[in-house]
Amino acid sequence: AGAQRAGTSPPPGGQPPSFHTMWADLAPIGRDAATRGYRRYAWTGADADCRTWFQEQAEARGLTYETDRNGNQWAWLGDPLGEDAVVTGSHLDSVPDGGAFDGPLGVVSAFAALDELRRRGVELRRPLAVTNFGDEEGARFGLACVGSRLTAGQLTKEAAYGLRDGDGITLPQAMEDAGYDPEAIGPDPERLARVGAFVELHVEQGRALDLTGDAVGIASAIWPHGRWRYDFHGEANHAGTTRLADRRDPMLTYAETVLAARREAELAGAVATFGKITVEPNGVNAIPSLVRGWLDSRAADQATLDAVVAGIETAAREAAGRQGIDLAVVRESFTPVVEFQHALRDELAKILGGQVPVLGTGAGHDAGILSASVPTAMLFVRNPTGVSHSPAEFAAEDDCVAGVLALADVLEGLACG
Numbered sequence: 080a081g082a083q084r085a086g087t088s089p090p091p092g093g094q095p096p097s098f099h100t101m102w103a104d105l106a107p108i109g110r111d112a113a114t115r116g117y118r119r120y121a122w123t124g125a126d127a128d129c130r131t132w133f134q135e136q137a138e139a140r141g142l143t144y145e146t147d148r149n150g151n152q153w154a155w156l157g158d159p160l161g162e163d164a165v166v167t168g169s170h171l172d173s174v175p176d177g178g179a180f181d182g183p184l185g186v187v188s189a190f191a192a193l194d195e196l197r198r199r200g201v202e203l204r205r206p207l208a209v210t211n212f213g214d215e216e217g218a219r220f221g222l223a224c225v226g227s228r229l230t231a232g233q234l235t236k237e238a239a240y241g242l243r244d245g246d247g248i249t250l251p252q253a254m255e256d257a258g259y260d261p262e263a264i265g266p267d268p269e270r271l272a273r274v275g276a277f278v279e280l281h282v283e284q285g286r287a288l289d290l291t292g293d294a295v296g297i298a299s300a301i302w303p304h305g306r307w308r309y310d311f312h313g314e315a316n317h318a319g320t321t322r323l324a325d326r327r328d329p330m331l332t333y334a335e336t337v338l339a340a341r342r343e344a345e346l347a348g349a350v351a352t353f354g355k356i357t358v359e360p361n362g363v364n365a366i367p368s369l370v371r372g373w374l375d376s377r378a379a380d381q382a383t384l385d386a387v388v389a390g391i392e393t394a395a396r397e398a399a400g401r402q403g404i405d406l407a408v409v410r411e412s413f414t415p416v417v418e419f420q421h422a423l424r425d426e427l428a429k430i431l432g433g434q435v436p437v438l439g440t441g442a443g444h445d446a447g448i449l450s451a452s453v454p455t456a457m458l459f460v461r462n463p464t465g466v467s468h469s470p471a472e473f474a475a476e477d478d479c480v481a482g483v484l485a486l487a488d489v490l491e492g493l494a495c496g
């Protein structure tokens with residue numbers, strides 16, 4: 080087909096909602112009053128409210144709105160079936176008590192950057208879309224990037240059907256309860272074949288830009304990272320009457336494993352986190368029968384990660400042997416290293432004037448998943464404290480504006496140049 084020349088004329092209704100308005104409308108959705116953290120878990124009411132917000136943004140701009148077979152949301156300027164589309168977006172779901180910026184900054188900035196293109200009156204040569212990928216954090220069902228993995232064919236339908244939350248609700252059941260047809264989920268290669276570039280803007284989850292003094296950076300790579308579940312089986316018993324020598328206490332082995340994880344990671348310059356634990360029967364006066372802990376570990380390269388994870392498991396098995404504990408370790412998910420395509424990364428650097436820092440990240444992203452299917456790049460916006468996955472996550476307004484303008488420049492350079 081010839082070049083798409085869909086004008087970027089202003090929306091039918093006049094001025095689109097500003098960055099501030101979009102941010103203010105999104106802010107209260109799924110925010111816990113006590114912690115001020117976000118609890119926007121996949122296919123819950125808060126997620127539905129975020130999806131409604133996204134659709135309203137699309138319609139307020141006269142964009143063509145659709146959800147794909149996996150529930151990911153797309154808002155098109157230009158032909159949704161056109162070739163070589165430029166797509167930008169992120170996710171709206173959160174980790175438990177997550178921050179306001181991780182995910183939403185990329186979606187709000189995408190709409191704001193599209194508005195900026197319209198203000199500039201540039202002519203689109205390629206279709207443009209804003210996206211919200213569902214269930215990126217995996218907070219409810221335990222697997223990150225479910226929406227983008229399904230669309231990219233990196234998660235099979237049967238594996239997705241096997242996902243269940245802490246209350247035993249399966250992913251298909253949750254989708255159905257939210258009004259989506261779980262039967263439809265699956266790979267969408269035709270859709271991705273029409274995408275020529277995907278750019279995700281994301282708040283930096285670290286302090287590299289704060290240290291260089293830049294508002295915006297470009298991603299070079301995503302560290303390999305994975306999630307492992309450790310099941311420590313011991314013997315339930317009375318906390319008050321069981322002699323220490325007679326105990327098979329899985330909490331002890333778990334504690335030694337957490338210390339070993341820190342030690343192994345520190346020695347290797349990697350990271351390892353036990354951030355989630357369940358205890359059965361979970362009584363103050365009962366020695367647990369089972370302690371289940373989830374390990375998240377990441378490193379700059381595969382060999383280091385493998386060594387750290389193996390070292391942690393060896394230490395855990397040694398402690399379990401000493402304490403009469405049965406240990407089962409299951410790798411629940413894994414994302415290999417993502418090297419963003421150099422051509423697109425360099426094109427972004429050229430568009431942004433070549434002075435923008437290029438940095439790696441230990442955080443996973445939908446862009447990391449999609450980079451196996453389409454040319455992908457990421458922009459980071461400075462986070463002065465580096466804190467993320469916490470209500471304290473923050474980015475200054477000037478830096479958010481700088482991010483929108485940089486994204487608009489990138490979209491103009493890719494879709495209009």
Ligand code: HGY
Nearest residue numbers: 215216223441442443
């Ligand atoms: O876990 C991550 O790195 C991402 O925030 N899902």
Ligand code: MN
Nearest residue numbers: 174181216468
């Ligand atoms: Mn996150």
Ligand code: MN
Nearest residue numbers: 181182281444
């Ligand atoms: Mn994120």
Ligand code: MN
Nearest residue numbers: 215443444445
């Ligand atoms: Mn992400």
